[in-house]
Amino acid sequence: MKRTLLLVSMMAAGFVSTAGASEAVSTWTCSESKQFNTTGTMEKIRLTWQSKTFELVRENSLPGSLRYKNTTSGHDLVVLG
Numbered sequence: 001m002k003r004t005l006l007l008v009s010m011m012a013a014g015f016v017s018t019a020g021a022s023e024a025v026s027t028w029t030c031s032e033s034k035q036f037n038t039t040g041t042m043e044k045i046r047l048t049w050q051s052k053t054f055e056l057v058r059e060n061s062l063p064g065s066l067r068y069k070n071t072t073s074g075h076d077l078v079v080l081g
Helices: 012-020
Strands: 006-009 026-029 035-040 044-049 052-059 065-070 075-080
Touching: 044 065, 044 075, 052 075
Parallel strands: 006 075
Antiparallel strands: 026 035, 035 044, 044 052, 052 065, 065 075
């Protein structure tokens, strides 16, 4: 899994409905069959991967996608609708 760009394809509506609940945990699977969890809100999430937690902040993105970044760690999560 590349640290600089993590591209996950899923239904954005499913993510929005889970994120609306306070601190709901969502499990994601990447194209290399590795799993990680996210918790938080639509504006700021915590990504937990390989027993490490990273804070990612929402950024503007192309229409129809959600993008969260942590410039310090290099993590970049893009959710495609």
